[in-house]
Amino acid sequence: MTADPLARFAEDVLAERWQGNKAVWIAPEDNGGELTPFPAGYDYLRAIPVQDRPNE
Numbered sequence: 001m002t003a004d005p006l007a008r009f010a011e012d013v014l015a016e017r018w019q020g021n022k023a024v025w026i027a028p029e030d031n032g033g034e035l036t037p038f039p040a041g042y043d044y045l046r047a048i049p050v051q052d053r054p055n056e
Helices: 003-014
Strands: none
Touching: none
């Protein structure tokens, strides 16, 4: 499951298609499936997505 997204990433980098934007993507359940962007404004390090809080 890990090899497929990494291979696709490497192909994009080598073909100069990749442009980093610090986005987080969720890997698909099946090889070759669509990558899902993680919702902006959420803390991707949590098991359950919660919105980030602005610095208080």
